[in-house]
Amino acid sequence: MAAEWTKRLAVLAALFLLSSCYIPDKFRAELRLSRYGDFALSYKGDLMWAPILDDYRKGKVDPKDEAERIENIRKDLVRDIAFRKIESRGRGRFSVEYERAGRLGNVQLTALIRRDARMLALRSLENGAIIVAANGLKPSDAQILAELGLTMEGEFRVTTDANVVENNATEVRQFGTNRVYIWKIDNPLSPMPHLVMLRDPDPRRPLPPRASEMKN
Template identity: 55%
Template sequence: MTRSFLARVATVVALTLGLASCYIPDNFHSELRLSRFGDWAVTFDGDLIYAPIMHDYAEGKITADNEEEKNQNIYKDLVRDPAIKAIQRIGKGRFNIKYERMGRLGKVQLSALLRRDARLLALKSAEDGTITIAGNGVRPGDAQRMTELGIGMRGEFRITTDGNVLRHNANEVRPFGQYRVYIWKVENAFSPSPILVMQREDDPQRPLEEK
């Protein structure tokens, strides 16, 4: 492994660490079900790659003596989240997970998958009644370096909702009874980050609480 290659790896990892999440999704299928009142349920089935450990591999800091411990520490970080229902170690900072979580957005609130300090997807409600769903993006320069190093970011994300969608950048929209399904095909790190903005309706049976 050449020094130039190691330098490129170190550079892309440093840039990746600037993202809102240290985990990169790959080979995944994820769906968010969002009601017009702000109730939601999200699933994720796929791989997560822990970016920081790549820096350690590139610099030769991962050895036969500490590799198990390093990867076990990542495993412990993931399994502490009760929304992760199943997890399988694949190797070199990559884990296959099944994630399920649900909730209800307050009047003004931010929720995230996986969590706020490891954000892949943000759900944000605002005073004006809008709900914004936004995926964590990758800057073009970072995406190019990830591609050169063979770091995948491929999958499919869907939002199923009966709400009044104001704008979105989905690749495809399908009717499903009273619902509509918004579909994003993520081909690589260059794919546009998913975004959808919906106008929430008041639920007469369950008034919103301030968060």
């Protein structure tokens, strides 16, 4: 009995952490990042809203309220004008396309999707470093997600000509003067992308090429 209660508390703790969390799935995402801080970020794939997925699992989604709840999730996503497409696939899953570009200031935080619901963050620091980091989970929380049937399959790439001083990419490829850092995400237990680069102060160099222009 005590073991069952402990397990329930662990699930509730994980869901508390995920109470404002979108889960990526079946996705391809790319960040083109110049050594000067210019960036272009794209995401194409699915997003799932974690709390409603758990409610489906528990049979707590009332058919009378289901359409309204899904519409509220869509309204939350549409708040970000970088979404080019948002289509419900039912049961809290949305097929989306997202594109955002800009230039990081000396000290700035920008995120996919938003700061209060971010899956990926780009942070620039006064010392010239730029940190790219996906939100990660503790192994125990990731295991609970896996037990709940929440997958996170996809691929994330960073293409840059910058001086990268730290990364945990699955694979690194050379493409001309650029390097392509590739992360293969298989499940919630996969290492989440992390990369640190040092910015060059000259702001006039163009972005690296798109992944579609490269040979896989």
